[in-house]
Amino acid sequence: MFISYISYTAWVYTDGTDTASVMSLQEQAGKSIYQKNNCTSCHQLFGMGGFLGPELTTVISDKNRGPVYARTFLQYGGARMPNFHFSKEEVDDVIAFLEYVDHNASTYKNDK
């Protein structure tokens, strides 16, 4: 059983998850800002995270939201969201990361 577990794990680490593009340096910087500010407490990406804020997996391509909506909240906060006082460069990085996530959200676009 343990051998099956090791084999399955090795497959998950490689072919099983080889379905997304690799992040650029700016997208990596955006992810790092997303994590350092614990955005996952309130927001979800692919179902992982809290529920106080909206799901962000497809925030960029969503017709009712889009990059301007995301940028506004990042710059000024909202009724529930604190103002994190991000610089313009940091906002650009987070938007780039969210664009990357959206680009790889094939399951959302097929199923919904």
Next chain:
Amino acid sequence: MQALIKMINSMDHKKIGSLFIVLGLISLLIGLFFGSIGGLQYILPPFLKEQLAFQKTRPLHVYLVINFIFSTAAGCIYYFLPSATGRKLYSVKIGIIQFSLQLFILLIIVSFFFAGKFSGREYLEFPPWISLIILSSWILFMINFFKSIPLSFNHSPVYMWSWSTGLIFYFITMTEAHLWLLPYFNNNIVRDLTVQWKALGSMVGAWNMLVYGTSMFVMESISGDKTINKSKTAFFFYFLGLTNLMFNWGHHTYIVPSSHIVKDVSFIISMTELLILGKIIYNFRKSYIEAKLKYHHLPFRLLSFADGWIFLNLVLAIIISVPAINLYTHGTHITVAHAMGATIGINTMLLLGSVFFILDEMNEVMMERLKKYFSFAIVLLNISLLIFWVSLIGSGIAKSIDMQQKDLFAVIMDHLKPYFSVFTGAGIFVMTALFMILIPIFKTFFLYISGIKNKRLI
């Protein structure tokens, strides 16, 4: 200072276990307090938004409740291990060092959360270097455990297997949860999230092994029947649990665009784990009727409530494991109901069952005297938790309907306010009931650990 040194010198496995249990129960109370603040922030969004935002209250709540499960389970293992093996604990000193590390970890993580220093990883939101201390403390626990048990597992009861599995897999999954630090995992969102779900899903399986093992030992001790935990049925369910621990995590990843094989594997195996304990408790109840009914009344009552929670969570888990339903429930509070039902409903009832069993041994007089009081508080806890759980499901269903209608997020949150009010109110009652249960327990443990004999206090 001298009193502290005297106390340390008088330590044995039971006192070390008691220290861990007290640490776990304090974590639970503080964790529930932050959970209540988080609940209020759902109803009143500006509440402490800048001073103690949800971004801080949620990790404080989650970490402290998880710490409750691990610390209390570790405490019960320390307390029961020599009785379970018939051998002395390998090292009391290692136990004391492990406890000191655990206390240090708790203080440092809470401080970092208050200061807003995060790794931003779900459930493990503290900076990753702290995990090195957590793993070091766990290695000490593993040394103490494996050096205290017989070399051969041939005739060991199932709870020894369960504890061993939980200890090993916690180490593996905690390490796996940090693979994101490597660019190969971090820079591919699908790989990162899938491996994170894999590690966390199996980690829950690992702590369940620790908690269930403890409950199985308690059941055996109450019923006096040593064959239960050596039966083929018990081992069949243990291996089924192990299979779940290894492979069922994928039901969290239906929406992640990884290979469909991950989803198929998890769907097939999914959620039979809760059946395992339900079956064992069911068997135990039959034999219990012939056992010492009156003396162990409260532990039995708690295990029976756990049985009920297993049933409710099993139904919910099966429903949300169906991909067509999961599509609508993911991203709603139905997922939270599943997690809360499992952590508070099942794990807390089981751990409290074990703690009450210990208290019966520690202070029979107090337990007898406070039986009605505890019974009332346990019922209050379960009713509040049921209301809490149902309101989370109601909120999840309402949100799912609103999402299908493409309502704006602010509109959805406005619609959900009545549900949020109910679950916050019920959450405060859960906290109150646990306060009622835990205050006399703390007093008893304090007297036991410090060695003070004062009948008036108890």
